[in-house]
Amino acid sequence: xxxxxxxxxxxxILEYDNILIITHILGDGDTLGSAAxxxxxxxxxxxxxxxxxxxxxxxxLKFLVVDMCVEELPFKGNYISVAVDCSDMERxxxxxxxxxxxxxCINIDHHLTNTFFGDYNYVEPDSAATAEIIYLLLKAMKIxxxxxxxxxxxxxxxxxxxxxxxxxxxxxxxxxxxELYKTGIDHITVGIKLFQSVKPEKxxxxxxxxxNIEMFYDGRGACTVxxxxxLEETGTLMEDTEGIVEILRSLDGVEISVxxxxxxxxxxxxxxxxxxxxxxxxxxxxxxxxxxxxxxxxTINKDISEAKEMILRxxxxxxxxxxx
Amino acid sequence: xxxxxxxxxxxxILEYDNILIITHILGDGDTLGSAAxxxxxxxxxxxxxxxxxxxxxxxxLKFLVVDMCVEELPFKGNYISVAVDCSDMERxxxxxxxxxxxxxCINIDHHLTNTFFGDYNYVEPDSAATAEIIYLLLKAMKIxxxxxxxxxxxxxxxxxxxxxxxxxxxxxxxxxxxELYKTGIDHITVGIKLFQSVKPEKxxxxxxxxxNIEMFYDGRGACTVxxxxxLEETGTLMEDTEGIVEILRSLDGVEISVxxxxxxxxxxxxxxxxxxxxxxxxxxxxxxxxxxxxxxxxTINKDISEAKEMILRxxxxxxxxxxx
Numbered sequence: 001x002x003x004x005x006x007x008x009x010x011x012x013i014l015e016y017d018n019i020l021i022i023t024h025i026l027g028d029g030d031t032l033g034s035a036a037x038x039x040x041x042x043x044x045x046x047x048x049x050x051x052x053x054x055x056x057x058x059x060x061l062k063f064l065v066v067d068m069c070v071e072e073l074p075f076k077g078n079y080i081s082v083a084v085d086c087s088d089m090e091r092x093x094x095x096x097x098x099x100x101x102x103x104x105c106i107n108i109d110h111h112l113t114n115t116f117f118g119d120y121n122y123v124e125p126d127s128a129a130t131a132e133i134i135y136l137l138l139k140a141m142k143i144x145x146x147x148x149x150x151x152x153x154x155x156x157x158x159x160x161x162x163x164x165x166x167x168x169x170x171x172x173x174x175x176x177x178x179e180l181y182k183t184g185i186d187h188i189t190v191g192i193k194l195f196q197s198v199k200p201e202k203x204x205x206x207x208x209x210x211x212n213i214e215m216f217y218d219g220r221g222a223c224t225v226x227x228x229x230x231l232e233e234t235g236t237l238m239e240d241t242e243g244i245v246e247i248l249r250s251l252d253g254v255e256i257s258v259x260x261x262x263x264x265x266x267x268x269x270x271x272x273x274x275x276x277x278x279x280x281x282x283x284x285x286x287x288x289x290x291x292x293x294x295x296x297x298x299t300i301n302k303d304i305s306e307a308k309e310m311i312l313r314x315x316x317x318x319x320x321x322x323x324x
Numbered sequence: 325x326x327x328x329x330x331x332x333x334x335x336x337i338l339e340y341d342n343i344l345i346i347t348h349i350l351g352d353g354d355t356l357g358s359a360a361x362x363x364x365x366x367x368x369x370x371x372x373x374x375x376x377x378x379x380x381x382x383x384x385l386k387f388l389v390v391d392m393c394v395e396e397l398p399f400k401g402n403y404i405s406v407a408v409d410c411s412d413m414e415r416x417x418x419x420x421x422x423x424x425x426x427x428x429c430i431n432i433d434h435h436l437t438n439t440f441f442g443d444y445n446y447v448e449p450d451s452a453a454t455a456e457i458i459y460l461l462l463k464a465m466k467i468x469x470x471x472x473x474x475x476x477x478x479x480x481x482x483x484x485x486x487x488x489x490x491x492x493x494x495x496x497x498x499x500x501x502x503e504l505y506k507t508g509i510d511h512i513t514v515g516i517k518l519f520q521s522v523k524p525e526k527x528x529x530x531x532x533x534x535x536n537i538e539m540f541y542d543g544r545g546a547c548t549v550x551x552x553x554x555l556e557e558t559g560t561l562m563e564d565t566e567g568i569v570e571i572l573r574s575l576d577g578v579e580i581s582v583x584x585x586x587x588x589x590x591x592x593x594x595x596x597x598x599x600x601x602x603x604x605x606x607x608x609x610x611x612x613x614x615x616x617x618x619x620x621x622x623t624i625n626k627d628i629s630e631a632k633e634m635i636l637r638x639x640x641x642x643x644x645x646x647x648x
Contacts, residue, residue, distance in 0.1 A: 164487060166512075174498040174499070177498045196599065199575075211535075
């Protein structure tokens with residue numbers, strides 16, 4: 001599994017007039033920002049480029065892809081297809097065939113688990129965001145990056161690095177953003193759209209969830225739950241609980257935070273975060289889940305109170321190993 | 325009011341063995357990060373450098389200034405004094421005389437309102453943080469920036485730019501941080517210390533305050549209050565309400581957020597934020613307050629319900645001007 005050069009990939013893209021860009025399902029700032037930046041930049045070169053999607057673009061990210069998204073193949077003739085930020089083809093199940101029907105299929109990604117499913121592949125796990133790779137690709141293509149394209153790349157980096165705070169952030173992330181600023185990007189407006197459009201219902205839900213936090217193991221552990229009833233009462237969806245587990249972790253002294261989501265009667269999704277020393281992937285793997293050392297999850301097919309008991313028992317063991 | 329060059333200022337500092345660094349009261353990440361970076365860097369050059377303070381260093385910032393702070397003048401002989409991030413000498417009222425007793429007094433700052441109170445001055449209002457200027461100063465002094473000094477500069481920039489999201493963030497901010505990364509800084513640990521040490525009591529207070537949010541003018545305005553009773557009930561201090569007004573502003577559709585703090589029986593501090601179009605400094609000035617277009621405040625000597633009514637009347641007028 002070897003990378004092709006961005007120069008070679010760029011040259012291939014420029015050979016085609018029709019360019020189909022594929023994002024992953026449950027789109028985030030990086031896949032949509034990357035797709036939109038590439039689409040914008042090649043359109044500026046006179047290309048006929050579109051982003052094909054198979055599910056809804058989240059409301060707060062719509063500004064990135066205005067007039068760029070289609071749900072059906074928009075070309076009659078030959079095209080090249082480019083998947084961005086997709087670790088494998090299961091990340092775009094309904095568009096798999098259309099992706100493979102491109103004369104050439106390109107795979108640009110930053111996930112360690114990428115399966116190199118393209119005819120040409122560029123996978124850089126050390127890259128904080130796929131959007132960084134899009135920046136390098138456009139440079140390799142000798143395309144001057146416009147303010148519009150730069151704002152989309154910026155959105156990808158800003159979200160995937162968690163406002164430049166996450167472990168994946170590198171010197172290069174900041175270097176690239178510094179260059180993007182020089183195109184005149186309006187980082188304030190992009191930031192407001194990305195992070196300052198919290199639905200009031202979501203805030204009320206968060207408030208309920210945070211009101212129920214339980215601390216344990218001398219404040220080294222923090223746990224809370226969301227139930228279907230809480231979603232109903234606030235008129236929210238499960239996706240509105242995003243970020244809660246990070247709020248738990250941000251508490252002073254907390255090493256492991258646990259957030260349990262009641263998906264159904266006997267189905268509980270568990271998200272865990274560790275701050276410095278604990279390994280939560282060890283715990284999630286006990287329940288058939290996965291993830292990283294500092295961020296992991298699993299599903300337990302029990303009711304929420306039983307699931308909570310089961311997971312906290314293991315979390316306490318991990319804390320005991322560190323502080324015991 | 326003209327700046328001296330950083331080269332000249334750096335040469336002056338290097339002429340002295342005793343260096344006294346002055347921060348502003350109610351220390352934040354920028355003043356303490358800047359002071360600590362300078363102290364660290366000149367100590368590495370063999371200098372006898374100390375940071376003099378007159379109030380407590382906030383708990384979450386103590387890691388920046390370990391073994392660097394004194395409350396009395398630590399020298400017998402001559403010294404040079406350097407104030408960092410202080411717009412005027414009222415920002416260090418108890419240390420004014422000691423600052424002025426330095427053989428040479430230096431003033432390094434980024435506040436527009438700086439009074440050029442030093443013998444040598446370097447004030448750059450366009451700099452996102454004073455810490456950026458310290459970086460440039462150390463470069464001008466030809467001092468190689470160590471990982472330790474770099475982490476302190478990073479803390480200053482990361483806090484004063486609001487994780488690189490605030491309007492003051494520039495291409496240079498990111499460029500400098502990119503260079504700081506190359507010294508091997510542990511940005512994750514610094515970030516955890518700066519932002520992931522939220523006291524559980526503070527979170528519970530936030531929870532109470534957010535639970536009382538009132539939306540008005542079709543969701544364009546959001547308002548909430550904190551009373552002395554709420555502080556008592558949660559065992560918190562008024563300073564624990566920092567960040568609330570930004571949470572209010574982050575609500576989708578909210579243009580002006582208002583946060584009222586009951587300081588005493590007839591004393592209410594008002595903080596206001598605007599998102600895109602409104603000017604809250606106009607409103608604060610009606611009540612003898614000050615601030616910027618997007619962030620302003622004032623004090624009203626009424627009970628909290630009366631103060632709220634008075635301020636919301638003016639906020640509604642401003643919203644009416646924009647959306648009416």
